Amino acid sequence: xxxxxxxxxxxxxxxxxxxxxxxxxxxxxxxxxxxxxxxxxxxxxxxxxxxxxxxxxxxxxxxxxxxxxxxxxxxxxxxxxxxxxxxxxxxxxxxxxxxxxxxxxxxxxxxxxxxxxxxxxxxxxxxxxxxxxxxxxxxxxxxxxxxxxxxxxxxxxxxxxxxxxxxxxxxxxxxxxxxxxxxxxxxxxxxxxxxxxxxxxxxxxxxxxxxxxxxxxxxxxxxxxxxxxxxxxxxxxxxxxxxxxxxxxxxxxxxxxxxxxxxxxxxxxxxxxxxxxxxxxxxxxxxxxxxxxxxxxxxxxxxxxxxxxxxxxxxxxxxxxxxxxxxxxxxxxxxxxxxxxx
Numbered sequence: 435x436x437x438x439x440x441x442x443x444x445x446x447x448x449x450x451x452x453x454x455x456x457x458x459x460x461x462x463x464x465x466x467x468x469x470x471x472x473x474x475x476x477x478x479x480x481x482x483x484x485x486x487x488x489x490x491x492x493x494x495x496x497x498x499x500x501x502x503x504x505x506x507x508x509x510x511x512x513x514x515x516x517x518x519x520x521x522x523x524x525x526x527x528x529x530x531x532x533x534x535x536x537x538x539x540x541x542x543x544x545x546x547x548x549x550x551x552x553x554x555x556x557x558x559x560x561x562x563x564x565x566x567x568x569x570x571x572x573x574x575x576x577x578x579x580x581x582x583x584x585x586x587x588x589x590x591x592x593x594x595x596x597x598x599x600x601x602x603x604x605x606x607x608x609x610x611x612x613x614x615x616x617x618x619x620x621x622x623x624x625x626x627x628x629x630x631x632x633x634x635x636x637x638x639x640x641x642x643x644x645x646x647x648x649x650x651x652x653x654x655x656x657x658x659x660x661x662x663x664x665x666x667x668x669x670x671x672x673x674x675x676x677x678x679x680x681x682x683x684x685x686x687x688x689x690x691x692x693x694x695x696x697x698x699x700x701x702x703x704x705x706x707x708x709x710x711x712x713x714x715x716x717x718x719x720x721x722x723x724x725x726x727x728x729x730x731x732x733x734x735x736x737x738x739x740x741x742x743x744x745x746x747x748x749x750x751x752x753x754x755x756x757x758x759x760x761x762x763x764x765x766x767x768x769x770x771x772x773x774x775x776x
Contacts, residue, residue, distance in 0.1 A: 437753040439484065443746040444533065446525035447684035448715030451743070452484055452496040453533060456750070465503045466510050466554050467651050470519050473498060473512055479761040481514045486762025489751055492516065493681060497526050507552035508540050516764065517677035521652050522555040522604025524574070524687010529743035531560045531572030542567070555604040555652060573740040578729030579603040579695035582644065590637050593630060603691030603737065605656035606644050608634055612660040619662040619671065624681070624714065631658035631675035647730040659689045666702040669710045685711040685719040691737040694721045699733040
């Protein structure tokens with residue numbers, strides 16, 4: 435018997451968001467994190483089918499809507515990528531703002547429609563600007579964000595001693611300018627920047643334990659964000675390498691959150707001052723620190739992230755029961771990997 439999955443495709447600053455709309459099984463668990471474990475342990479073939487080739491690609495990102503457990507949330511969501519399941523995704527949250535309003539999950543009000551959704555990292559409060567019945571742009575208020583490690587020196591193979599910061603914005607990131615690798619952010623081929631960021635991520639994951647006081651499931655390094663050397667008041671660029679060498683096309687919402695929290699802790703940005711960030715697509719997110727909060731760690735703040743999302747398509751995927759590649763496959767780097775996987 436063939437399986438079908440309905441979907442809507444969107445993008446935020448060029449980064450894809452594939453939202454499951456039909457035929458995904460009801461997940462077990464009272465909390466979002468319990469549902470995330472059920473999806474990972476019992477239904478992961480569906481993530482691969484939606485994200486991997488032949489339906490997806492190396493940069494695909496997904497959303498699985500679920501029943502929320504928080505009383506204020508109109509929707510619960512799980513975030514998916516090539517490696518597995520994230521705890522937070524800013525670009526997907528911005529897309530979900532428009533999606534929720536357009537699907538009628540919340541009453542549409544002009545000029546502002548506000549509501550909350552529940553992600554694995556916690557409750558996210560969204561504000562949609564509506565004009566003539568259309569969502570023009572979306573902002574969301576982050577969960578408490580905070581710096582974790584400052585001026586951490588990591589011995590990275592092939593690069594030597596690299597100084598980085600680690601900050602949390604719904605997920606943990608290493609954040610540092612590419613110049614610390616001796617690489618010009620704008621002139622270096624992206625593949626070389628990717629290699630450097632991935633090498634740091636791999637080394638930190640192997641040597642530096644991370645934990646979040648609210649839940650063990652949140653305690654892992656999601657990726658590395660390389661930046662230019664822009665001053666705190668200037669427009670700046672991010673290149674986020676997350677999961678297993680996946681390149682974020684947008685500035686990375688949770689990464690901008692983590693970066694703003696880090697810069698606030700360093701005294702480089704003040705609450706209420708908006709800053710513009712761009713990713714490899716060239717499209718912008720905005721970020722501003724709303725203020726300090728009584729969060730789970732010292733110097734916790736909430737950050738407001740803003741951006742625009744657009745529809746890219748909708749339809750139904752078919753997984754034929756006799757298709758050996760029906761549940762997707764990651765594109766191999768070497769043909770030896772293909773041989774060994776058979």
